[in-house]
Amino acid sequence: MILGVKTKELIRRVDDRGFFMEILRDDDQLLQKFGQFSMAMTYPGVIKAFHYHKLQDDLWFFPKGEAQVVLYDLREDSKTRGETDVYYLGxxxxxxxxxxxxxxxxxxxxxxxxxxxxxxxxxxxxxxxxDEYRIPWDDPTIGFDWRTHNR
Structure with a gap:
């Protein structure tokens, strides 16, 4: 796992009325501070990659649909520099x-x-x-094959 990446499994509390789910709490310690909350919709099969930030951390959640998320560590001082992680979220x-x-x-x-x-x-x-820097989705340095992978 790439250093600094954190995950939190979300728990649905289901009853005969539907479900309730806490997504983020101040005591989860997933963000150092809060800057902005945004939402986007993406069509099936679309690849939105890659970009990175030099200053900000992101916290992602897919409430609808399914996505293959790919991370690549660019940090010079990281023990996991050059490593790729794949997550299936949704x-x-x-x-x-x-x-x-x-x-x-x-x-x-x-x-x-x-x-x-x-x-x-x-x-x-x-x-x-x-604070947004782009890398092509098919960058040869990353060399990621976007076909579905088993974890």
Whole structure:
């Protein structure tokens, strides 16, 4: 596992009215601070990768649909530099995933339905000085094969 990446399995409390699920609590210690909360919808088969941040951490949650999430550690001082991790997140795997600054990240929507991603960041987006750096989804340095992998 890439150093600094954190996960939290989410628990659904189900009864005859539906379900309730706590997603994030202040005592979970998954974010150092709060900056922004956002949501995006992505169509089936789309790959949104890769990007990374030098300053902010991300916290990802997929409440609808399924996604293959890929992380690649770019941090110079990390013991896991150059390592790749794959996570399968979504309705069937309701987990939170903390992605530290310096770790490139992206995802591919699985199945035939769109996926919703909600994400919190430790900084708000600044259009004048964006902390967002892009790497092509098929970058040969990362060398990731986007076909589904077994974990």
């Amino acid at each position: 309705e069937l795997q309701p987990w939170l995933l903390t992605i530290p600054a310096g770790v490139a990240h992206g995802y591919r929507v699985l199945g035939g339905e769109p996926a919703l991603i909600t994400y919190l960041t430790t900084q708000s987006y600044d259009r004048l000085q964006p």
